[in-house]
Amino acid sequence: MFISQAFAQTAPAASGGAESSLLSLAPLVLMFVVLYFIMIRPQMKRQKEHKAMIEALAKGDEVVTSGGLLGRVTKLGESFLHVEVANGVELQVQRSAVVQVLPKGTIK
Numbered sequence: 001m002f003i004s005q006a007f008a009q010t011a012p013a014a015s016g017g018a019e020s021s022l023l024s025l026a027p028l029v030l031m032f033v034v035l036y037f038i039m040i041r042p043q044m045k046r047q048k049e050h051k052a053m054i055e056a057l058a059k060g061d062e063v064v065t066s067g068g069l070l071g072r073v074t075k076l077g078e079s080f081l082h083v084e085v086a087n088g089v090e091l092q093v094q095r096s097a098v099v100q101v102l103p104k105g106t107i108k
Contacts, residue, residue, distance in 0.1 A: 054095045057081065062102040065093055070107055 057063070061073045063083065071083035074090060081098075082090045 053101060054098060057095065057098065057101070062104065062107045063098045064100040064102060065097045066099050067097070069093075070102070072107060 057073060057076060059073055059076060062070070063073060064070055065083065069083065069085055069091065071085040071091065073081055074084045075082035079095055080092050081095055082092050084090050
């Protein structure tokens with residue numbers, strides 16, 4: 001008596017369904033492409049350069065560790081190296097802790 005009858009609506013006609021789904025994915029794909037070139041690729045390049053620097057370490061190189069210590073490499077091992085930070089004071093650090101190789105003669 002007070003309730004009106006409800007009628008189901010018909011489905012709208014599909015027009016260009018494949019095209020519209022591809023166009024809706026375009027911003028997402030574009031975002032991943034931009035993310036790759038701005039963030040992922042430069043990070044991979046830095047990792048590759050750091051790995052090459054660590055593999056090229058030699059006895060007598062002057063280095064800076066991630067903790068900020070400056071020293072001269074005295075012994076090299078597979079994953080560790082000994083860094084002389086003062087006369088008679090050697091520290092054992094991981095190779096990956098080396099951040100930078102300094103030019104010869106930087107440390108006096």
